Amino acid sequence: MSILWLARYAPLPPANGGDAQYSRNLIQAVAKQTRVEVLCFSDVAIEPGTYGARWHHVPRQHHSRIAGLLSPLPDVAYRHAQSEFTRKALELAATVDTVFVDHIGLFWIVPILARTRASAKSPRIVVVNHDHEAALRKDMAAAASNPLTRLVLRFDAGKAAALERRANLLADGLTAISTTDQAEFTQLAPETANLLVMPGYDGPVVPERRIDEGTDLRICVLGGRGALHKKMVLRLILRELVRQGIPQRYIVDVVGSGEASGFEVSGINFLGYVESISDYLSTVRLGLIPDEVGGGFKLRLLTHVFHRVPMLGLRKAIDGSTLRPQVDYADAADITDLVTQIDHLIGHVDRLNELQNNAFSHCADRFKWDDRGTDLAKFSLTLTGRDPAAATVPQL
Numbered sequence: 001m002s003i004l005w006l007a008r009y010a011p012l013p014p015a016n017g018g019d020a021q022y023s024r025n026l027i028q029a030v031a032k033q034t035r036v037e038v039l040c041f042s043d044v045a046i047e048p049g050t051y052g053a054r055w056h057h058v059p060r061q062h063h064s065r066i067a068g069l070l071s072p073l074p075d076v077a078y079r080h081a082q083s084e085f086t087r088k089a090l091e092l093a094a095t096v097d098t099v100f101v102d103h104i105g106l107f108w109i110v111p112i113l114a115r116t117r118a119s120a121k122s123p124r125i126v127v128v129n130h131d132h133e134a135a136l137r138k139d140m141a142a143a144a145s146n147p148l149t150r151l152v153l154r155f156d157a158g159k160a161a162a163l164e165r166r167a168n169l170l171a172d173g174l175t176a177i178s179t180t181d182q183a184e185f186t187q188l189a190p191e192t193a194n195l196l197v198m199p200g201y202d203g204p205v206v207p208e209r210r211i212d213e214g215t216d217l218r219i220c221v222l223g224g225r226g227a228l229h230k231k232m233v234l235r236l237i238l239r240e241l242v243r244q245g246i247p248q249r250y251i252v253d254v255v256g257s258g259e260a261s262g263f264e265v266s267g268i269n270f271l272g273y274v275e276s277i278s279d280y281l282s283t284v285r286l287g288l289i290p291d292e293v294g295g296g297f298k299l300r301l302l303t304h305v306f307h308r309v310p311m312l313g314l315r316k317a318i319d320g321s322t323l324r325p326q327v328d329y330a331d332a333a334d335i336t337d338l339v340t341q342i343d344h345l346i347g348h349v350d351r352l353n354e355l356q357n358n359a360f361s362h363c364a365d366r367f368k369w370d371d372r373g374t375d376l377a378k379f380s381l382t383l384t385g386r387d388p389a390a391a392t393v394p395q396l
Helices: 019-030 083-093 105-116 133-141 147-170 180-189 228-243 277-281 301-305 334-346 347-364 369-383
Strands: 003-008 035-042 054-058 098-102 125-128 173-176 195-197 219-220 251-255 268-272 284-287 311-314 331-333
Touching: 003 083, 003 133, 019 035, 019 369, 035 083, 035 369, 054 083, 083 098, 083 105, 098 105, 098 369, 105 125, 105 147, 105 251, 125 147, 125 369, 133 228, 147 180, 173 180, 180 195, 180 331, 219 301, 228 251, 228 268, 228 334, 251 334, 277 301, 284 301, 284 334, 301 311, 301 347, 311 334, 331 334
Parallel strands: 003 035, 003 098, 035 054, 098 125, 125 173, 173 195, 219 251, 219 284, 251 268, 284 311, 311 331
Antiparallel strands: none
């Protein structure tokens, strides 16, 4: 069996956002099971064997963002829809059993690949969903404060929803990153075989930790600030923290890559990238997961869990991860509720330890990247008709 993996860019360090980590680790994991060819946009060649795969690349031409408004494709797909990528993808697709189309940014190529199905050698097509884009982009449009931005985002959201629907319906198989997303895609494309592919975790693990009265009254908001919806989330939580006077009572840190410009708030520390996330998190009493905008699976959940940092988060942000509200994390209905709970929870050390211990035990054996590679390889075999026994989708 062989696989072609289509990626928007080479998901290699220093690219370390959630999308890059997810794609990189899936490629590496499935490459341990079978031959994997990767095609991506890149200006430089990538060493063969990197993450176990053979890499191919084409340079990405820059399209006019203004012209993109007139395209039927959403902006993220319009910027990647290029003839040279199509040509190379079709050439490589003729040599493999399955093509994985990674992210909505490349879903424009699914109808093109589907036209080759008349050929006896045509590969099966699997779309790799990083999110339920229709819901994500609708939330982004609603959260935009500028009326013009809101209008543009709403227009783009409609195009994204249409592309997402078409690609998932045309594909032979689809993957979902969370249980909530899997339910949405099952409803959207009931005839398309689907597989739940949550992220794995391969970072540092803290085998034991005890929060006590001597632990700093430190609150952490962890995560990058590159994507528009992540900036929206940060603005919303900072506004509410200040409104309720939290920075005057506790240490509040914002940790992660991205510019602090435009976010500066008196009393809140913007630490940016920290050299040792393990050393830093050992000082944190409570981690916030305040994502009012955005779905999918937050990889930073696992960073908190395996560093034994108890979490207070919006239920809508954590639903679909298998983490249990009020058992593995303290849940909140909205941003106001989340911040209101801080005063009670942060001083309740027994409850904090109960949450972090429960979360660690629950996740210990559920998030292994190698398992994801095995699942993807079996799914590919199932779609090609070679392994009927693998037809049952693994349940986490």
